[in-house]
Amino acid sequence: MKDEESGRAALARLLETAGSPYDRESIEGLIEGVLAAPPKAQASWHRLVAQRVEPALAKALDRRLLQRKKAWRDGLAAEDFALLPRSLRLLRLRSELARRGLDGFLVPRADAHQGEFVALSSERLHWLTGFTGSAGLAVVLEDRAALFVDGRYTLQASREVESPLYELRHMSEEPPEDWIASSLKKGGVLGYDPWLSTLSEVERLRPAAARAGAELKAVGDNPLDRVWLDRPPPPLAPVVPHEERFAGESSASKRARLGAALGVDRIAAAVLTLPESIAWLLNIRGGDVPHTPLPLSFAFLWSDGRASLFIDPRKLAPGTLAHLGSSVTVAPAEALGPALGELARAGGRISADPQTAAAAIFERLEAAGAKIERGRDPCLLPKACKNPVELEGARAAHRRDGAAMARFLAWLSEEAPKGGESEISAAERLEALRSEGEHFCDLSFATISGAGAHGAIVHYRASRESDARLERGMLYLVDSGAQYLDGTTDVTRTVAIGEASAERRDRFTRVLKGHIALLLARFPKGTSGAQLDAFARRALWQEGLDYDHGTGHGVGSYLGVHEGPQRIAKTGTNEALLPGMILSDEPGYYKSGEYGIRIENLLAVEVLEARGERETLGFESLTLVPLDRSLIEPALLDGEEKAWLDQYHARVRAEISPLVDQKTRSWLAAATAPLAR
Numbered sequence: 001m002k003d004e005e006s007g008r009a010a011l012a013r014l015l016e017t018a019g020s021p022y023d024r025e026s027i028e029g030l031i032e033g034v035l036a037a038p039p040k041a042q043a044s045w046h047r048l049v050a051q052r053v054e055p056a057l058a059k060a061l062d063r064r065l066l067q068r069k070k071a072w073r074d075g076l077a078a079e080d081f082a083l084l085p086r087s088l089r090l091l092r093l094r095s096e097l098a099r100r101g102l103d104g105f106l107v108p109r110a111d112a113h114q115g116e117f118v119a120l121s122s123e124r125l126h127w128l129t130g131f132t133g134s135a136g137l138a139v140v141l142e143d144r145a146a147l148f149v150d151g152r153y154t155l156q157a158s159r160e161v162e163s164p165l166y167e168l169r170h171m172s173e174e175p176p177e178d179w180i181a182s183s184l185k186k187g188g189v190l191g192y193d194p195w196l197s198t199l200s201e202v203e204r205l206r207p208a209a210a211r212a213g214a215e216l217k218a219v220g221d222n223p224l225d226r227v228w229l230d231r232p233p234p235p236l237a238p239v240v241p242h243e244e245r246f247a248g249e250s251s252a253s254k255r256a257r258l259g260a261a262l263g264v265d266r267i268a269a270a271v272l273t274l275p276e277s278i279a280w281l282l283n284i285r286g287g288d289v290p291h292t293p294l295p296l297s298f299a300f301l302w303s304d305g306r307a308s309l310f311i312d313p314r315k316l317a318p319g320t321l322a323h324l325g326s327s328v329t330v331a332p333a334e335a336l337g338p339a340l341g342e343l344a345r346a347g348g349r350i351s352a353d354p355q356t357a358a359a360a361i362f363e364r365l366e367a368a369g370a371k372i373e374r375g376r377d378p379c380l381l382p383k384a385c386k387n388p389v390e391l392e393g394a395r396a397a398h399r400r401d402g403a404a405m406a407r408f409l410a411w412l413s414e415e416a417p418k419g420g421e422s423e424i425s426a427a428e429r430l431e432a433l434r435s436e437g438e439h440f441c442d443l444s445f446a447t448i449s450g451a452g453a454h455g456a457i458v459h460y461r462a463s464r465e466s467d468a469r470l471e472r473g474m475l476y477l478v479d480s481g482a483q484y485l486d487g488t489t490d491v492t493r494t495v496a497i498g499e500a501s502a503e504r505r506d507r508f509t510r511v512l513k514g515h516i517a518l519l520l521a522r523f524p525k526g527t528s529g530a531q532l533d534a535f536a537r538r539a540l541w542q543e544g545l546d547y548d549h550g551t552g553h554g555v556g557s558y559l560g561v562h563e564g565p566q567r568i569a570k571t572g573t574n575e576a577l578l579p580g581m582i583l584s585d586e587p588g589y590y591k592s593g594e595y596g597i598r599i600e601n602l603l604a605v606e607v608l609e610a611r612g613e614r615e616t617l618g619f620e621s622l623t624l625v626p627l628d629r630s631l632i633e634p635a636l637l638d639g640e641e642k643a644w645l646d647q648y649h650a651r652v653r654a655e656i657s658p659l660v661d662q663k664t665r666s667w668l669a670a671a672t673a674p675l676a677r
Helices: 002-017 026-037 055-070 078-083 086-100 123-127 154-160 176-181 199-211 225-228 250-263 276-284 320-324 333-345 359-367 380-384 388-418 422-433 454-458 504-519 528-539 637-658 662-671
Strands: 104-108 137-141 145-149 167-170 189-192 215-218 268-270 298-301 307-308 327-332 349-351 371-374 440-443 448-451 475-480 482-483 492-495 552-554 562-566 580-583 590-593 597-598 601-607 616-621
Touching: 002 055, 026 055, 055 637, 086 104, 086 123, 086 137, 086 225, 104 123, 104 225, 123 225, 145 154, 154 167, 154 333, 167 492, 176 199, 176 552, 189 199, 199 215, 199 359, 215 307, 215 359, 250 276, 250 298, 250 380, 268 276, 268 333, 276 380, 298 333, 298 562, 307 333, 307 590, 307 662, 320 327, 327 333, 333 359, 359 371, 371 504, 380 562, 388 422, 388 482, 388 492, 388 601, 388 637, 388 662, 422 475, 448 454, 454 475, 454 590, 454 597, 475 597, 492 597, 504 528, 504 580, 504 590, 504 597, 504 601, 504 616, 504 637, 528 562, 637 662
Parallel strands: 104 189, 145 167, 189 215, 268 349, 307 327, 349 371
Antiparallel strands: 104 137, 137 145, 268 298, 298 307, 440 482, 448 475, 475 492, 552 562, 552 580, 580 601, 590 597, 601 616
């Protein structure tokens, strides 16, 4: 204890010498927030402490961080569930609900920004149920509870969630609103946190409660937060400028352009709640959530091009304020509520997106008498349509990524048949190879490394308990990607370890046919992803087969690996695909308990030569990674498909060979050889 006190005193002296704004007490709060941030952010947190951190101070900071980390608990680790079982967590929540006079409560997998990745402090659904997927909703009533997930997570949820506690439901086959309408008691009150549900979600669920003769009621503070006693604080990760050489356009230019569009529509300001929109608009990046460089924050964009940023100022690294400039004001996150009131009282029309903004935003504005315009986040489409610099960055990032994948697959072809590698060791090897690439910052999501039956779990995540060996006779599915300063990647390859059966070759080839069909699609301007989805499924449908997930999602530029509004899916929106958009092309087939197959490339929408009377669009393949030729049944491919495959492999060989070592080049030459006719 005496040594620890001496260390704190030494740290205080070093902080003072460095001119840090933190003293002995306040540095403890910073460290708590840093521990609540992802590990990648923890590696760069020194920049938050002082303009210049000398080695002695760096050592003292890391020593104190390590001391605090030893006692750190967030309630989400396996040992935490052993100490406080799911049944007791559910019981505590129900007791708190009863104390408040609530008959039920909604627990979405969401934060106040509605993002795919959330900070530890927002992992409420995980804490309560054990479910670790990126999308889901629990409805907890007095005597029943249900967990709703989509097709990507049905198998995962059945493994992670105790079925006696929760009824597992497929979100599209039995929507939550139907379950609520039939399960909620007449006169009951179903609570929800208005910061964790969008206005559209609330408006969809409110009639369901009414059908049951009950009420859907917003609560002022989340009852789950009261029973999650070791809940972490909000994360504190450095927010840094994103250089224009990667962004392709200055923040001032973006703000002026989008602000002018608001002015044309006679809107005084738009409320921005998506951190990826704010990061794109202001050319900043953060690290508050895993694998996506987001600064959790809110913002206003004014019609004259000014912006107001609401963020914990402790996250702003040196130089970030200067980068933002005088036209961007910065206020603490807690100032958002009063600022919404001031915005309303100013009298102008205010735009907010009911699909992405929390219901609480609209409640605050309405309470202050605002003139609300329900409109789309003005950053969505401009962000989705990459500019020439971003597209060239994506191509460069995919070349480096392709080189890392080639080195990995060459290694895998030699090591996997020996039986000494596992799902985790393979994923770690791939990450290590990627990390050697220029501009590498992080993975773009936790690698899906699935051997055998695990490949059939669409969003499988290997754990120390589930880690399977890669063995002969298996199919191995690896879905992975990286965050580079100049682009975001996402690629899936399925490879055979040893010889594959005729059935597996058939299924792989049908998935490949769908992949090629979508990639080769030519379509008139105005076509949506929903209209193209069947291209990727036709070869499977012919045999009575299908897959229970979308075919393609949008991808950002050193931002979210899943980006809207563009997507390719049966139930996709009518959003037209536009030049510059980047999407995935990832059909699959999954045989539960045996194997999974998925092939994924990223594509950029491009303008082709004019044909006929309308502008025609198509796709450019960005991903440069060989496909496993041993899994292809040539007799199932037609001439056009064979020609595409050979041309694609020739391109991969030409662009990737100069970037890899001789041993990998030799493997690459064989892996990309023309298909035998």
